[in-house]
Amino acid sequence: MEVLRTPEECFDNLPGFSYSPNYIDDLRGYEGLRVHYVDERPKDAIRTFLCLPGEPTWAYLYRRMIPVFASSGARVVVPDWLGFGGSDKPVDDSVYSFDFHREMMLEFVERLDLQNVTLVVQDWGGILGLTLPMDLNGRVSRLIVMNTAIPVGEPLGDGFQAWKEYVANRPNLNCAALMKRACPHLSEAEALAYEAPFPDQRYKAGVRRFPQLVMIQPGMGGIETTMRARLFWAEVWEGESFMAVGAKDPVLGVPVMSQLQKTIRGCPEPMVLAEAGHFVQEWGEPVALASLKFFGDIS
Numbered sequence: 001m002e003v004l005r006t007p008e009e010c011f012d013n014l015p016g017f018s019y020s021p022n023y024i025d026d027l028r029g030y031e032g033l034r035v036h037y038v039d040e041r042p043k044d045a046i047r048t049f050l051c052l053p054g055e056p057t058w059a060y061l062y063r064r065m066i067p068v069f070a071s072s073g074a075r076v077v078v079p080d081w082l083g084f085g086g087s088d089k090p091v092d093d094s095v096y097s098f099d100f101h102r103e104m105m106l107e108f109v110e111r112l113d114l115q116n117v118t119l120v121v122q123d124w125g126g127i128l129g130l131t132l133p134m135d136l137n138g139r140v141s142r143l144i145v146m147n148t149a150i151p152v153g154e155p156l157g158d159g160f161q162a163w164k165e166y167v168a169n170r171p172n173l174n175c176a177a178l179m180k181r182a183c184p185h186l187s188e189a190e191a192l193a194y195e196a197p198f199p200d201q202r203y204k205a206g207v208r209r210f211p212q213l214v215m216i217q218p219g220m221g222g223i224e225t226t227m228r229a230r231l232f233w234a235e236v237w238e239g240e241s242f243m244a245v246g247a248k249d250p251v252l253g254v255p256v257m258s259q260l261q262k263t264i265r266g267c268p269e270p271m272v273l274a275e276a277g278h279f280v281q282e283w284g285e286p287v288a289l290a291s292l293k294f295f296g297d298i299s
């Protein structure tokens with residue numbers, strides 16, 4: 001397997017992101033592939049926030065939420081999927097599959113022995129992340145869910161199809177420009193931080209693949225797992241949940257999230273952010289604060 005590793009200097013001086021990098025390269029089944037993660041770990045933390053980014057982002061997406069979660073005394077862990085951020089990047093597009101990503105994250109959680117986890121998800125962080133708790137033996141106790149879905153082989157509408165075709169026609173997708181359009185309040189330097197992991201097109205196989213993997217047709221890989229996940233959230237889940245929705249998301253906005261809210265057992269009415277789009281974390285401070293107050297972590 002040909003694998004690329006983004007040079008460390010690509011991550012120098014990113015605005016608002018001074019976190020020390022952490023790496024692990026001995027995950028079972030992924031030996032030699034280095035996974036990057038942020039790990040803010042206050043002494044005596046009894047709770048862990050596990051924050052999962054999606055397409056085409058990385059741990060930088062959570063920079064507005066990490067300090068809020070950490071201020072509650074919790075540990076905050078933000079891993080990058082293989083192919084993204086500071087993690088290694090297999091060059092062959094075909095390496096990337098639903099199971100490739102999912103099994104890596106299950107191994108990651110087990111390897112770090114994360115307990116009493118508040119799972120924080122959005123986009124592919126949710127498509128994958130919402131399938132994890134049912135196989136983590138009670139490690140996940142709470143959920144914060146933002147614009148995402150649990151696809152089971154049904155279409156997600158014209159907006160998603162347009163996005164899928166957009167990425168397919170742009171093998172060197174400009175992640176900085178995409179983020180600037182989706183989040184107009186970003187500075188140029190912040191937008192460029194989303195392009196930093198990708199020195200050239202060869203590094204973007206993971207970015208190209210994610211839209212193609214979303215299960216919008218019967219028979220696609222992962223559907224059996226996501227169907228099992230839907231049943232888990234509807235019938236088995238007993239933890240607390242908090243939902244926030246970026247209302248300007250044209251694909252995974254209020255209508256999709258309203259259906260997801262009905263799927264998640266005991267999920268209260270969502271916090272709707274009228275000005276936020278798909279990448280809710282870029283409006284993340286009030287979301288993080290509201291969730292901590294909802295859970296009773298702060299007054």
